[in-house]
Amino acid sequence: MSKSQSLPEVSTGDKVATAQLQAAAAGGECLVKIGGDWRLNDPVPSWAGVLGKRTAANVRIVPDDLGNWDTSLVLFLVHSRAWCVESKSDFHAEALPENLQTLLGQVPVNGAAKPATKAAVKSGWELASLIATKWALHVKQIVSFLGECTLGFIGEAKNPRRFRWLDCLVEMQQCWASSLPMVSLVSFLVGVILAFQSAVQLQQFGAAIYVADLVGLSVVRELGPMMAAFIVAGGTGARFAAQLGNMKVDEEIDALETVGISSVNFLALPRILAVTLMMPILALYANVLGILGGMFVSATMLNIPVSAYWIETQNRVGVPDVTNGLLKCLFFGLAVGLAGCLRGMKCERSAAGVGTATSSAVVTGILLIVLADAVFAVIFNVLGI
Amino acid sequence: MKNDPTAPVIEVKSLTCGYGETVVLQNLSFAVHAREVLFVIGGSGCGKSTLLRCLIGLLKPFHGDIAYFGKSFTAADTGQRRDILKTFGVLYQNNALWSSMTLAENISLPLEEHTSLSRADRAEIVALKLTEVGLAGSEDLYPSELSGGMQKRAALARALALDPAIVFFDEPSEGLDPIISREMDQLILQVRENFGTTMIIVSHQLSSIFRLADRVIMLNPETKGIIAEGVPAELAATNTDPRVRDFLCQGKDLPKRPNENSTEGSNLITK
Numbered sequence: 001m002s003k004s005q006s007l008p009e010v011s012t013g014d015k016v017a018t019a020q021l022q023a024a025a026a027g028g029e030c031l032v033k034i035g036g037d038w039r040l041n042d043p044v045p046s047w048a049g050v051l052g053k054r055t056a057a058n059v060r061i062v063p064d065d066l067g068n069w070d071t072s073l074v075l076f077l078v079h080s081r082a083w084c085v086e087s088k089s090d091f092h093a094e095a096l097p098e099n100l101q102t103l104l105g106q107v108p109v110n111g112a113a114k115p116a117t118k119a120a121v122k123s124g125w126e127l128a129s130l131i132a133t134k135w136a137l138h139v140k141q142i143v144s145f146l147g148e149c150t151l152g153f154i155g156e157a158k159n160p161r162r163f164r165w166l167d168c169l170v171e172m173q174q175c176w177a178s179s180l181p182m183v184s185l186v187s188f189l190v191g192v193i194l195a196f197q198s199a200v201q202l203q204q205f206g207a208a209i210y211v212a213d214l215v216g217l218s219v220v221r222e223l224g225p226m227m228a229a230f231i232v233a234g235g236t237g238a239r240f241a242a243q244l245g246n247m248k249v250d251e252e253i254d255a256l257e258t259v260g261i262s263s264v265n266f267l268a269l270p271r272i273l274a275v276t277l278m279m280p281i282l283a284l285y286a287n288v289l290g291i292l293g294g295m296f297v298s299a300t301m302l303n304i305p306v307s308a309y310w311i312e313t314q315n316r317v318g319v320p321d322v323t324n325g326l327l328k329c330l331f332f333g334l335a336v337g338l339a340g341c342l343r344g345m346k347c348e349r350s351a352a353g354v355g356t357a358t359s360s361a362v363v364t365g366i367l368l369i370v371l372a373d374a375v376f377a378v379i380f381n382v383l384g385i
Numbered sequence: 386m387k388n389d390p391t392a393p394v395i396e397v398k399s400l401t402c403g404y405g406e407t408v409v410l411q412n413l414s415f416a417v418h419a420r421e422v423l424f425v426i427g428g429s430g431c432g433k434s435t436l437l438r439c440l441i442g443l444l445k446p447f448h449g450d451i452a453y454f455g456k457s458f459t460a461a462d463t464g465q466r467r468d469i470l471k472t473f474g475v476l477y478q479n480n481a482l483w484s485s486m487t488l489a490e491n492i493s494l495p496l497e498e499h500t501s502l503s504r505a506d507r508a509e510i511v512a513l514k515l516t517e518v519g520l521a522g523s524e525d526l527y528p529s530e531l532s533g534g535m536q537k538r539a540a541l542a543r544a545l546a547l548d549p550a551i552v553f554f555d556e557p558s559e560g561l562d563p564i565i566s567r568e569m570d571q572l573i574l575q576v577r578e579n580f581g582t583t584m585i586i587v588s589h590q591l592s593s594i595f596r597l598a599d600r601v602i603m604l605n606p607e608t609k610g611i612i613a614e615g616v617p618a619e620l621a622a623t624n625t626d627p628r629v630r631d632f633l634c635q636g637k638d639l640p641k642r643p644n645e646n647s648t649e650g651s652n653l654i655t656k
Contacts, residue, residue, distance in 0.1 A: 247483075247484070250479050250480075250481055250484070251477040251478070251479050251481035252481045252482070252483050252484065254443050254475075254477065254481060255475065255477055255481035255482075255483070255543075256483075257442070257443060258441050258442065258443065258470060258473075258475045259470065259494065259495045259498060259499075260466075260467045260470040260471065260495075260498060260499060261494070261498050
């Protein structure tokens with residue numbers, strides 16, 4: 001260690017480390033002697049510290065009592081070579097041990113060539129067109145899947161005995177069982193909240209009894225079906241996507257296709273039918289719970305007797321109101337089933353793909369529900385019902 | 386369908402396929418003959434699985450034609466396609482047993498779909514197939530209740546459900562220990578012996594290649610085509626292409642050829 005200090009020009013021998021380095025510049029050539037043990041865990045000299053801002057036409061690196069070394073030395077040599085390339089000096093490392101030269105030779109001089117990646121998006125315009133293409137693809141997927149399902153459905157209708165009725169029933173049961181607690185709680189609370197909020201306003205005008213009208217109409221026409229549909233989208237739709245996505249990852253869907261069974265007919269149709277049939281039933285149940293919620297608030301806070309509330313509701317809420325809501329539900333169910341099955345069957349073949357498919361199924365489901373609801377609002381308005 | 390014994394069972398003519406805009410295989414032509422065990426080999430990413438997906442109809446080729454027993458699969462309409470699908474079984478890499486069904490249901494579904502057998506007959510065939518692969522009595526188990534090797538056997542039973550003339554295997558010994566892998570190889574040979582089934586196996590398990598293959602075709606990602614074709618032992622001994630030698634001679638599984646004790650043989654192994 002001591003000899004590194006004795007040379008005149010530059011010496012950056014570290015006192016703590018065993019790695020040693022001596023640099024001497026003479027006549028445009030810089031002679032760098034490296035010695036000692038070079039360990040990643042110990043402090044080692046850095047190339048930047050050797051020459052500072054000096055230049056040399058020639059850098060020659062020679063071993064001088066070089067002990068054990070590891071990647072730290074290779075890294076040092078790579079740095080020194082890079083410096084030489086940058087300052088247009090010649091780099092000579094021929095005197096170094098052969099294995100060290102081989103290692104150095106494996107590192108490309110100008111850094112590793114990176115494989116071509118997708119060009120980065122430059123302008124906002126390009127970004128917009130990318131997003132538009134993506135959405136167009138989504139719409140195309142949904143429409144073509146809807147077409148596949150329709151064709152499959154026509155095929156099954158011609159031969160209804162072949163339809164997987166058992167799967168359909170099992171899915172209906174699952175859908176009902178998994179959604180019921182949430183639908184009960186949420187619709188009851190929605191009824192309570194609605195009644196409570198409107199009561200505060202209506203009481204000022206002595207019109208508290210109209211709470212029954214407000215709760216009854218909004219729950220039966222909109223909120224009951226919507227709440228049921230959202231809960232089913234989050235539960236059953238997500239389950240479909242995860243289930244089918246996993247089947248896709250495990251090649252189970254491929255296996256169906258190569259056996260000559262249409263995966264749409266076999267997997268998607270029973271599920272879509274199940275959720276389409278279950279949705280109105282769940283919505284009807286949600287309606288009842290919502291009205292009960294309103295009744296509860298009226299009876300406890302507004303001192304309106306239950307019988308009066310019920311008569312008022314009966315007077316205001318007609319059969320068409322209920323059937324309109326339930327009719328919409330068929331389409332909500334269709335939307336949830338389609339979104340779940342589509343996302344599952346187009347799932348990417350990876351664990352992350354299943355996750356994306358699941359969340360995307362819920363998002364698509366809710367989006368389609370809201371779109372359908374808007375369309376129905378216009379239709380019912382035009383038809384005056 | 387199987388009138389002419391010399392005619393190829395599968396004929397692939399100038400097949401080009403890939404995903405999106407990426408061409409994986411270009412202008413590929415080969416034929417598979419009856420009772421043959423053909424291995425498709427090559428390093429990762431060479432297009433083995435892509436070729437398999439094309440052959441079994443999961444991927445539509447860009448150009449070219451695949452014909453089964455002289456009938457085009459690529460140009461087939463729905464009915465013809467169903468007929469062709471009936472002639473082959475597929476053993477998937479992850480077995481792809483339908484997880485929501487028992488083994489019996491897994492095996493009887495293809496029968497239900499393609500035959501008019503009664504329920505009792507189907508049950509008998511299921512029992513027979515399960516016995517054939519050494520899983521007698523496990524009709525009512527679900528795939529998740531089986532070990533990896535047993536799942537592989539069950540998947541083979543399902544692939545054989547319709548007594549297909551051709552069976553495709555995607556990495557049949559992937560993830561199996563050497564002993565079970567050898568048992569699987571034996572099972573494959575036994576099936577060929579019993580039913581004269583043609584087999585196309587995608588694999589890079591050297592031991593299986595030398596044990597089973599009548600012929601191998603080797604794919605390469607750079608040329609996007611076949612770089613070698615022949616009997617594996619001969620290829621290993623005589624082919625001079627370094628890519629082929631590297632692949633076939635990488636391990637120590639090279640079978641000892643008794644009448645060949647030249648230095649070249651030993652060089653092959655150490656290289």
